[in-house]
Amino acid sequence: MKYNEKDIEFANQILTRRNKLDNELVEAWMSNPLHVEMLKEFVAIREEYTNWDFEIIKGEERERLQRAITRKKKRQLVMRWSVAASVILCVALSALYLWNDSDWFFEQKFPQQANWEQGKLAEVELILADGKRVPLGGSGRQIQDHGVFGIKDDSLQGLTYVQAKALDEKVTVVLYNTLKVPTGGFYQLELSDGTRVWLNAESELRFPVQFGTGEREVYLKGEAYFDVRKDVTRRFIVHLKESNVTVLGTSFNIKAYGDEDYIYTTLVEGKVRFTSEKEHEEVTLRPGMQSVLNLKSGKTELKEVEVEQFTAWRQGRFVFPSTTLGDLMCQLKRWYDIDVVYLSPEAKGYEFRGAINRDMDLKNVLAIVEKTSNVVFDINGRTIKVTIKNE
Known part of the structure; x- marks a missing residue:
């Protein structure tokens, strides 16, 4: 089922800070059966990812935010990625700053083989x-x-x-x-x-x-x-x-x-x-x-x-309303200066939807795509090889 960005954001708020929302507003939103079905699906997926240990990503995200502040960028830390990723991030963003520093997961999965500092202006x-x-x-x-x-x-x-x-x-x-x-x-x-x-x-x-x-x-x-x-x-x-x-x-x-x-x-x-x-x-x-x-x-x-x-790119965001992996990687290629090789060509047709800030580390973006899809990324320098899981 397709969900628009406003509904995903409101579902996020219900799951993370329900006590701060107006009751009448929530009741009006929940009166739509499609919204109820959506929330149930989000809750089910949220339970599936309950065991995620967000200690492993807080340190990296804190460093990223510090770099963003240094560059005087004031961008909201919001990322949504398909239905599953929407709920994952609902949990992640609400819990991210409540845990101790650690970046073990991303360092193990995506070692620092290249510097993906995006948005450079030096060569303009x-x-x-x-x-x-x-x-x-x-x-x-x-x-x-x-x-x-x-x-x-x-x-x-x-x-x-x-x-x-x-x-x-x-x-x-x-x-x-x-x-x-x-x-x-x-x-x-x-x-x-x-x-x-x-x-x-x-x-x-x-x-x-x-x-x-x-x-x-x-x-x-x-x-x-x-x-x-x-x-x-x-x-x-x-x-x-x-x-x-x-x-x-x-x-x-x-x-x-x-x-x-x-x-x-x-x-x-x-x-x-x-x-x-x-x-x-x-x-x-x-x-x-x-x-x-x-x-x-x-x-x-x-x-x-x-x-x-x-037009969201002008405000520093990627928005994927409904796009294929091929189109998605094409946009990431222009922004992060990477080469993409498809070892499983059929993966290019996989569909995604969601939004991410363009100042987020590429390895974090790829980790989210992996967690919410059937693809695997193998990184060698600036070359990203794409395969399908269990091939």
């Missing part, structure tokens, strides 16, 4: 119009590009072009820069018109240093979230592989990685038009809708979705 770079590469990291410094000044690598807003101006205003040549985000990275960008863009790992955006009087056009490879500044006189166009997205002012997410066979456009606010160049097919999205372009067939599917599932 800006490629200027003349090909010069400038490393970024929120230093606050000014960057000059071919007579254009006012480009700033801001510690809070990321790379911003709002104040960018040409020294010679008579120059009309449009200069393009490219922001390139590596594996395990992410970065923010503010374009000259005030449009804000968040780039996910292994993504790049080519954009004008200053927009002209015509259409505002950018070129995306990978995944990005756009919050477009409204301008009724100039359309905003995102060019993708064999397609494009046209908007006036809106918020939306695009996932268009070169190694995937689909392009996903998810609309949060406003209105966009998605165009497939191969089939010359146009679809208009309203909030809560997603277009899915099959690059092999050229066909576009339009469907309603929960947008948070596709």
Whole structure:
């Protein structure tokens, strides 16, 4: 049975801090037979994992939290993984800080063969119009590009072009820069018109240093979230592989990685038009809708979705509403910089659902997947081999 994130969270609260919940609220929630069935299933699974000794993971999680505090990240420690994992974590998160330090389990199962510190910004770079590469990291410094000044690598807003101006205003040549985000990275960008863009790992955006009087056009490879500044006189166009997205002012997410066979456009606010160049097919999205372009067939599917599932990466979370192990590992690969080898190819089709914070150690994530599935991970350096249990 499929459970949404809100129901999983409320079930978590019932199991861990029932005395602090409003009785009427609980009774109203329990009046739904599906919720009762869900809670019973959670309790049964919880009993199955009663013998878990959480002493073995507290030490590691405390160290992780200390690193997060040092990096000034304020993220809630929440992780849900399928129905079984939801209950496991209900127990784990409530008990985690009540036990003595120990990390024996994870050290035995996943020895420290590699440093999986994710989310690094050291290799994020800006490629200027003349090909010069400038490393970024929120230093606050000014960057000059071919007579254009006012480009700033801001510690809070990321790379911003709002104040960018040409020294010679008579120059009309449009200069393009490219922001390139590596594996395990992410970065923010503010374009000259005030449009804000968040780039996910292994993504790049080519954009004008200053927009002209015509259409505002950018070129995306990978995944990005756009919050477009409204301008009724100039359309905003995102060019993708064999397609494009046209908007006036809106918020939306695009996932268009070169190694995937689909392009996903998810609309949060406003209105966009998605165009497939191969089939010359146009679809208009309203909030809560997603277009899915099959690059092999050229066909576009339009469907309603929960947008948070596709934009949570911007808040530092992975959300898997219902995904295969193959897709899941593909996302982890971009974030943790790993290679995945399937010794049991059929395992790629196994389905999972849940959510995790992106600042969690990979070995902890893999341990949870193992505990709630029929797969086994063998780690050799940065190579993860996947097999099916009891093969």
